[in-house]
Amino acid sequence: MLPFTRPSIGEEEQTAVRGVLASGWITTGPKAKAFEEALADYLGGGVRVLAFNSGTSALEAALLAADVGPGDEVIVPAMSFVASANVVLRVGARPRFVDVDPVSRNLSAVRVEAAINPNTKAIMPVHFAGRPVDLNPVYALAAVKGLVVIEDAAQAIGTRYRDRPVGAFGNPVCFSFHPNKNITTVEGGALALADHSIAKRLERIRFHGIEKDESGNVQVSEWGGKMNLPDVGAALGLAQLPKLDGFNARRRELAVRYLERLPSHPSLLVPEDVPGHSWHMFCVCIDYSALGTDRTGFMAALAEHGIGSGIHYPAIHLFALYRRLGYAPGDFAAAERIGEQTLTLPLFPGMADADVDFVCGALGELLGD
Template sequence: MSTIPVMIPWLGEEEARAAAEAVRSGWVAQGPRVAEFERAFAAAVGVPHAVAVSSCTTALHLALVGAGLGPGDEVVVPSLSFIATANAVTYVGATPVFADVDPATGNLTPETVAPLLTGRTRAVIAVDQGGVPVDLDAIEELARPRGIAVIEDAACAAGSVRRGRPAGADADLAAFSFHPRKLLTTGEGGMVTCQDGELAARLRRLREHGMSVSAADRHAGTGGAAVLETYDEIGFNHRMTDVQAAIGLVQLGKLPAMVARRRELAAGYRELLGAELAGRLVAEPTYGTSNFQSLWLLLPDEAPDRGQVLAAMAAEGVSARRGIMAAHLEAPYKGAARAPLPVTELLTSRTLILPLFHSLTAEQQERVVAALKGAL
């Protein structure tokens, strides 16, 4: 019996050809394909500027640097998120302040953020958890009058929609991931989107060691004196390669089909699970739609320990996964939470993520649900 994995990226010959063409071109570092991918991604999201980087973690890092965050500042983040969200805050010397989340969507709300705001709060990182769009408007309404920046961690949300607009479209700064667990993948990679042209230009310099003229532009120069770059501030090596961007361009063209298929599969799970269990799946908000990057389920109170459930499913050839981690329970942030986080601790301990990928068949879905019900 073959094992059903939790995720398989939708990659094929078109991506392979695009990567091979980049290799054959002789330009494999950051270059013209990265610039093309940035333009295409910005157009897809509906933002003026997109800056390609090596991961969503480096995207968050650049966003925080661009927003002026540093030592002594506090940034409100959900603990219920991959640890990179909190780590990026730590990278700039600021302090992550952990907030609880809505039990249905797993996202921050004004009600969970407001009690944690202090005179040192300089930003909130609002995560679109598992692809479920956060209510960015409501959080900005709370934060902006106080002079607090809001950064959207849209790592999982390419293709999700909030109030008729793509996730990330209305954020001053947003960060996306192209990890293989996401819908759109470049192997590793990320993107920062922003509204301000001067900020975008600075982020492009910062991703390349603070270099005033990119390596691609210097090598593209023809005739005349050599272009001599300067380094006016400390930057980073956060670049994406042209090989990755070539794959990303193909993937971007597939994104609408990816989202449609995953929404179809999520609806299929709801039907197969039955009303009681389907009611325990992550919920979509009234103001938006999810790309269902992850489909998680809160186990019933009477269910066995989650580890037992996962082991029983694995014995049936189904690779489900534990729910989203809670950063405040991990060693680097142990004891850092300033207030109880009961919803976060419930969701991180009692949820599991079901297999969901483009090529998942009806027969495989039935196997997943049978394995889950048997384990329960």
């Protein structure tokens, strides 16, 4: 079975993890610090990076450090992984959803501007599947309106925007290193800060609110959670990071091959290759009903060919939790269509060209080409 994703774990990673396990110190320590420094270098230097135990906790900490809370709204795209909105609820604020572009699946400054109201405190652009959001207009709008931008770059490690890495200039920018991401720490995440001044506060939020003075006395003056990345995961990440650009180059080759070989068919909408895309996922839309089937049937037929596929994602505002906030079908046409039609095809660096050709052939057959 060809899965839709698979982490690329080599000898280097296994040796690195074994080294930590044998070292006597397996939770947060020297490897986590080294991973933070290596990530900051990767992002071009100048930024401060803090490692977290998930992308979700990095986002939650970023919201708390921006003092987003009850009474505030955060603008979130209706098409993303549900974590993007859940973290907003978690800090006591409300997500204000906006629709996305049907092809890029990203929000735009125009849509964000229309959703701003007196309660808006922050904007959360999500770089869907590794495709960069057009950030300049979003940051320009945020500056004019006095809003915070918290980038959900969970899917975007290695993504570039106008020739700079995502994470090199935003404040804060949150990454995930879940096993399906372009590099992994098993579970894990990180937050990149151009403005180092909030780093100390984020460190406290990350670990029980604890701060130490020069004499080693401990003080707790605000709430903190348990969000630190253990060294076992950090060692894995340290071994993965030097391979990231190679992984992403291979992802792009495979994506371009898909784009060249997928049949052109009225029921199939394919993604676009744009500069800086890190090709975290290859997501198409299929009009299943026009083919006389539904997504479950289509996925089962692919599975019969030995091809795994995924659904990224149902539109967030239509989940029961968010309908209770007043959202309903018809609110965001593009996100809803993507939610109904999306299908993630296999894409990971360990795939062969022939795997892509095989998937394209099977899709052609199922589309009736």
